[in-house]
Amino acid sequence: MKFTSLLAGAALVLMAGAALAQERITYKSAKSTSSYYQMGVQIAEAMKEGTDGDVIVTVEESQGSVQNVMEVRARGADYVFTTPPALIGLAQNGKAMFEGKGDPAFDNIRALFPIPSLTVHFVVSEDSGVTDFAGLAGKTVLLGKGSFGAREGEKYLELFGLGGKVDLANVELSNAVAALKNGQIDGFVTAGSYPAPNVIEAAATTGVNILSLSDDQIAQTKRAKMVIPAGTYAGQDAAVTTTSLSVAAFTTTAMSDDVAYQLTKTFWEQRAKMGEEAPWWSGVDEGLMSSITTKFHPDAVQYYQEAGIPLSDAQMYMRL
Structure with a gap:
């Protein structure tokens, strides 16, 4: 009986240990x-x-x-x-x-x-008057440094015939919303899941347009197509077509x-x-x-x- 009791007690201890694992x-x-x-x-x-x-x-x-x-x-x-x-x-x-x-x-x-x-956002202020990529010529755009969004932004400007036609701001991406709000830049590029926190902030405090890519432009990027639904950001009345990784x-x-x-x-x-x-x-x-x-x-x-x-x-x- 004692041996049986010891076995039963040991089993209970093992079961309790497993439950606590x-x-x-x-x-x-x-x-x-x-x-x-x-x-x-x-x-x-x-x-x-x-x-x-x-x-x-x-x-x-x-x-x-x-x-x-x-x-x-x-x-x-x-x-x-x-x-x-x-x-x-x-x-x-x-x-x-x-x-x-x-x-x-x-x-x-x-x-x-x-x-x-990772969803690419080309964000421009409403005051810039930019509504498509061609409108970026002569504007100041922040790409950031070293990030996926920065690399994609630079690549897209080259692909779409805007290389050397856009003034690239030397500002950290973390300062993009403030720079957009005070007019230092006309737009910025960011890549993250949507809704992206910095785009939410920019849309709510400054008023922005998010540029859409055509199917031909998406094909040039060799990235997957992503559609950001209308209403994702304040003032965004239509879906935005862009790219993603x-x-x-x-x-x-x-x-x-x-x-x-x-x-x-x-x-x-x-x-x-x-x-x-x-x-x-x-x-x-x-x-x-x-x-x-x-x-x-x-x-x-x-x-x-x-x-x-x-x-x-x-x-x-x-x-x-």
């Missing part, structure tokens, strides 16, 4: 001032609520997507990070910004789920089966609720899945199969 995840996102950092905080809250506290996510600030990918080399099974899917391919092939920095760890990167896309959450094959499954399942189950609190989540749906060219974690694959969300052969990864 928590999975702790590090989520590497972006600068703390960016919308993507805010998204990380929302995902952390959603994971805690959706798993009754079984998954605790800590959001880490980052200097950008390249850093997020590079840290895969030194991180463990609890690491989740965000980046455009295109950067994963570059890292795995040692190209562009990853030239000479290749590492076998990059081959173990696997996708979990899409998050809001997909972004997703990734981990590695080191992440355990249960955790990868739970993260993916909880994200999709909490997405609608997150959309009620922040409109940028409403733009995330199954249609974004095709933009992820990296293979998915095998237990994310399990969830998608159960949910009836199709994956391509290139996205499938199953353990043998």
Whole structure:
């Protein structure tokens, strides 16, 4: 009887320990001032609520997507990070910004789920009188420095015949709204999920136009088409057609089966609720899945199969 009691007591202790176990995840996102950092905080809250506290996510600030990918080399099974899917391919092939920095760890990167896309905004003040790209000639535009939006802005000006015809302001993007309001600049370019906080502020305090791209212009950029619905920003009476770059959450094959499954399942189950609190989540749906060219974690694959969300052969990864 004593031996049986001891076994029963040990079992209860083990069960209690299991019930108290928590999975702790590090989520590497972006600068703390960016919308993507805010998204990380929302995902952390959603994971805690959706798993009754079984998954605790800590959001880490980052200097950008390249850093997020590079840290895969030194991180463990609890690491989740965000980046455009295109950067994963570059890292795995040692190209562009990853030239000479290749590492076998990059081959173990696997996708979990899409998050809001980087959406390009060409924002001009109403006082500038600019209503299309041709109207930017002779105007002062802020591109910022080193960001995706800055690179896209510069590329588009060249593609659309405006190279050398636009005065580029030497002002930090963080000062764009103030500079637009006091007339230092006529417009600025920013890329982030919509609605973008700096565009919301500019539209509410200054009055702006957001330029649309034609289908031909979008084709020239070689980016995906994105439509910002009418009413997204104050004074925006019509939909704006622009471009975007997909972004997703990734981990590695080191992440355990249960955790990868739970993260993916909880994200999709909490997405609608997150959309009620922040409109940028409403733009995330199954249609974004095709933009992820990296293979998915095998237990994310399990969830998608159960949910009836199709994956391509290139996205499938199953353990043998």
